Amino acid sequence: MRIRSGFVSNSSSTSFLIISKGAFTKKQFQRLMGVKKNSPLLPLFEQLYNDMIEGTNVKLDLGKIKGNAHWKSLLGRRADSLSERMIEKLEASRKKGWHAYYGCLDSESNPVQTFFCTDSFEEENDEVYLNGLECAW
């Protein structure tokens, strides 16, 4: 029997939304997060990029969506975590014909995802928007 002191928490997941100019690439992600190519943190962010690609549930070419967009049905599973802020960004990006990636990270999968599941962030530059604000414990 192992006795553990301190607190024990439940697992958590974080929904994310990425909106990118063209297909979302590793290079775009590194520029967005401010990681230089010689950075010792690069493997950490490469892991996060791969985890987000793997954790993407829905990919949309926003330029191809006609008429009124019903975002919650378009994004399917976990669409309840879609915030007003995310919908606002999706609407604004339709005119530009950008791509959207909607998915989630899981705190139980690896130490990198565990960290980013417990962090909350929203980053934007002229080619990518990333929303990782919707954390659900």
Added chain:
Amino acid sequence: MIKVIFSSADQREHYIVSLSASISERTFIERAGVLANSYAGRLVSRLYEDLFMTSLDLKRDFDKYYRVEYAKFGEYLRKRHLLQRDDASEVEQEYSKSEAIVYYKHAYSFLEESVGENLLKCLLEPEEQQ
């Protein structure tokens, strides 16, 4: 020296870091290869703050408060911080050549395992990595 200590109290790995000279936040960010005004830059700043502002400097703590209570630094590590004998002995050897000996207890999950140790080495001891 960067030493991984396994704590039986919370079943987690902690780090003890001895530094021969202090490191400025600017140098730390430069070594990290991140842009200061970015997510990665803010993450590295948080790490710097955790290491150098929030964590206990064992050497300073001993010199300032516990020297009267414990005859040796190793004894302070054993009795005050419950370090294993071998760990305490190894850290004690760093005392005379260190400006600070930091006890970094609440490491981010991405610093667990050997990946985190290597990352800390790049940020804290880059000359030894070359």
